[in-house]
């Protein structure tokens with residue numbers, strides 16, 4: 001959601017539903033954070049890693065405890081974030097990178113890219129890191145790359161020329177070796193990605209149904225144009241599911257169940273994969289706030305970065321990352337053995353972290369290391 005579009009949205013909402021403030025407008029604004037009081041929780045024992053700013057996505061390699069981060073620069077994020085309509089390629093970094101962080105030694109390694117012939121650079125967003133099925137010390141790294149359009153085309157007119165890049169690395173290795181670039185007309189507005197263990201296929205979310213234009217924003221009024229696309233390097237891409245609302249982060253549990261965050265209405269889609277690589281919606285778990293990127297921990301809990309107040313995030317923090325934006329983390333238990341059933345009543349949604357932005361600002365990704373009991377938070381603009 002970009003700033004003008006949210007303003008339009010609120011204006012339209014009030015115009016159309018003005019008579020039903022209490023029942024229609026207010027609940028929607030409340031999900032976005034209107035009138036919400038921040039209740040700090042578990043924010044006292046945090047350590048910052050200032051050397052890793054603007055790392056939007058974190059993936060935990062559970063066996064080693066290493067974190068993989070897809071990083072940019074805070075300045076680039078303010079100019080170049082296609083997901084929220086920031087399309088100024090002049091101000092974009094095309095020199096983004098994947099870094100590893102070892103919480104034990106605090107060592108940070110910026111991985112060197114090898115065999116990447118493209119001159120169009122890397123401008124990163126969603127990522128997945130998956131141990132290879134043939135050798136678990138090899139890792140496949142799937143990256144959303146928002147390239148600038150070619151020639152005289154301007155991104156503000158045609159949008160980003162986004163693709164998916166696949167690289168290979170080894171656990172704790174220093175390099176990323178390029179394997180493939182996947183380009184396809186239905187790679188429209190790729191956001192987050194889940195890759196396979198053979199390095200050949202993946203699912204990603206399109207966070208909008210169009211790259212640019214007003215039509216992009218109609219989801220705010222109930223149009224459902226976001227989707228998930230399945231791609232195979234040899235067979236190409238096809239829709240796995242269409243006509244969803246607010247698709248953002250995507251994650252897959254060890255048993256194959258998929259989760260997608262609905263960033264508009266604050267909830268979690270639960271989907272199962274079919275044999276033909278289509279996804280089927282099986283459940284929807286509600287939350288009281290907009291959700292962002294997701295991860296599943298080794299015990300099967302789903303973690304979501306959640307926006308206590310989307311207004312501060314969009315109107316203030318994205319333009320000026322030094323303005324703090326409140327953050328929170330929610331944990332869903334979709335597993336009956338965790339004391340919840342997927343029957344809506346008993347489902348557990350817990351708020352396990354919240355901060356007014358002074359410790360953790362503008363958090364868009366949370367990851368939990370269940371073995372080592374460490375919670376990691378990162379944000380697109382800040383650290």
Ligand SMILES: *[C@@H]1O[C@H](CO)[C@@H](O)[C@H](O)[C@H]1NC(C)=O
Nearest residue numbers: 075079087088089090091092
């Ligand atoms: C785009 O980015 C460039 C480089 O940072 C900057 O000089 C320019 O003012 C930006 N344009 C807009 C419309 O923000």
Ligand SMILES: *[C@@H]1O[C@H](CO)[C@@H](O)[C@H](O)[C@H]1NC(C)=O
Nearest residue numbers: 253255256257300334335336
């Ligand atoms: C996978 O695990 C989740 C809970 O962790 C459960 O809700 C889901 O039904 C399981 N899926 C399958 C296909 O067993």
Ligand SMILES: CC(=O)N[C@H]1CO[C@H](CO)[C@@H](O)[C@@H]1O
Nearest residue numbers: 056083126191192292293364
């Ligand atoms: C993969 C990823 O980082 N997805 C989303 C995380 O949160 C930001 C902030 O809302 C989104 O813009 C990203 O698309």
